[in-house]
Amino acid sequence: MLRAHAIWKSFDGIDVLKGVDLHVQERECVCILGPSGSGKSTMLRCLNRLEEPDSGEIYLDGQKVSGPSVDLNGLRQQLGMVFQSFNLYPHLNALGNVTLALRKVKKLARPEADEIAIKALDTVGLRHKADAMPATLSGGQQQRVAIARAIALNPKVMLFDEPTSALDPELVGSVISTMRDLRTEGMTMVVVTHELRFAREAADKVVFMADGVEVAKGPPPEIFDAPPHPRLAEFLQQVS
Amino acid sequence: MDRILAQFFNAEVAAQYLPSMASGFAVTLGLAALIVVTGLSGGLALAVARTFQLRAVTFAIVAYADILRCLPPLTLMFMFYFAFPLAGISMSGMTAAWLALSLVLAAFSEEIFWTAFLSINKGQWEAARSTGLSFGQTISHVILPQAMRVAIPSLTNRTIAITKGVALASAVAVPEMLGEAIAATSYSSNSTPLLMAAAGYMIIFLPLAIFSRRLETRFRWN
Known part of the structure; x- marks a missing residue:
């Protein structure tokens, strides 16, 4: 479904990604682990081209989506992204956050967009918070609205960039369980995370970078x- | 007390100069409205152009903003009105005043919009772009509404300060309100027309100040 081949990326002359491959099958959950600075977030951000890889190829459903002359806005609708820092729009309520792209990108009329958004908010258990402004929501709720915003566009793959790293420990659970639900429904997912338990229980494949x-x-x-590699063994020992 | 009334609130003088004051009011109001529209939209357009971060474009905009913020608007008006005809470009005093003050307001408001854009977290751009919003849609639906909240107070200050510069336009033969008032004051040896002009300025600018306060409240979302 999503295939990246030999991705290279450097910032200011420092190589952050040195020829990384990634294969994600349909309905598969791939977790990427690694110490900070290992390039795992950069790799994820290269997939929807928030970062532009210096070289390498990316294919989605067999179609090449790297290089010039790719419709980036079209690509990004198919790759939902959830950020560490939620990045909800503070001037819009939860419903407005979810409907913005439905209305402006998918060009849906407001009633249709609202209906899809309510359904997405329901999926993350926040239907009752549709009118709430982001600032009045807890971190866990904000992140779940951010997940609703991404799944409302009906993406082929969901990309999660350390979705629980900015959360207080007691709020991590609600986000993790939302991700588990998505997983159960068969959503294809790539998750950069430090949650080893989630990776162990939910992942089909784990990549250590x-x-x-x-x-x-x-x-x-x-x-x-x-652990097949001493570096991995060392990492697992440090985090657990 | 009677002398104060006679000197500043003289009904006879007021009646005599009401027509010229009224036409001065219309000129000032019209010119001010035009300058606000062109100056602010020019500034916004420049700030948006600057977000593309093309070196040459950024350099040109920064140079423009720095130079125009330093020049007194009057020198610009003089240049357009007196010097440009020598190069074959003639314009009315009205056009010269409108152009000069619009360019200055655009320079100041570009800086204000730009700073407001910078204050918006990079994650907002990324979230919007990652849902497929185009660059323009991201600016208008995500960045601008948040930037406006930051920008409105300083934008109002600048807009009022620069638009009041319409008073300078009498130097390039525009019959604006303050110029008419000063002329009337010297003809009549009476200060009533000046007070009429002051009232006129209040009528024009007080609503602008109030409008901006209401906008500030509207953009306060938490």
């Missing part, structure tokens, strides 16, 4: 129970 390269990858039992 360090220093801009993929160090190890495999199904969770392989990665967690018998």
Whole structure:
């Protein structure tokens, strides 16, 4: 479904990604782990081209989506993105946050957009907060609205960039359970995370990155129970 | 007390000069309205152009803003009205005044809009772009509504300060309100026309100040 090949990216002469590959099958959940500075977030941001890779190719459903002459706005509707810092629009209520792209990008009329948005908010358990302004919501609720904003566009793949890292510990659970629900419904997901438990339970495949390269990858039992690389073993020891 | 009334609130003088004051009021109001529209939209357009971060464009805009913010508007009016005809470009005093003050307001408001854009978190751009919103849609639906909240107070200050510069336009033969008032004051040896002009300025600018306060409240979303 989503395939990235030999992605290179450098910032100010420092190589952040050194030829990373990533394969995501339909209905698969891929978790990317790694120490900070390993390039995992950059990799995710290259997939919807919030960062422009220096070289390498990306294919979505067999179609090349890297390089020039790609409809970026079209691509980004198909790759939903959730950020560490939520990035809700503070001047719009929860419903407005979800409907903005439906109305302006998908050009839906307001009643249709509202209907889809309410459904998306329902999916994340926040239908009753449709009228709430972001500032009045907890971090966990804000992140769930951000998830609703992304899934309302009916993307082929959801990209999560450390979705729980900015949350107070007691709020992590609600976001994780929302992600689990999406997973159960068969959403294709790529998740950059430090939540090892989520990765172990929900991932079909775990990728471990360090220093801009993929160090190890495999199904969770392989990665967690018998780390195939000393760097990975060291990382797991440090985080758990 | 009677002398104060006779000197500043003289009904006879007021009646005599009401027609010329009224036409001066119309000129000042019309010119001010035009300058607000062109100056602010010019400033917004420049600030948006600057977000593309093309080196040459940014340099040109910064140079424009810095120079125009330093020049007294009167020198610009003189240049347009007296010097440009020598180069074959003639314009009326009205056009010269409108152009000069619009350019100055555009320079100041560009800086205000730009600073407001910068104050918006980069994540807002990324969130909007990652849902497929185009650059223009991101500006108009996500960035601008948030930037306006930051910009409105300083924008109002600048707009009022620069638009009051319409009073300078009598130097390039525009029959604006303050110029008419000063002329009437010297003809009649009476200060009533000046007070009439002051009242005229209040009628024009007080609503602008009140309108901006209401906008500020409207943009206060939390």
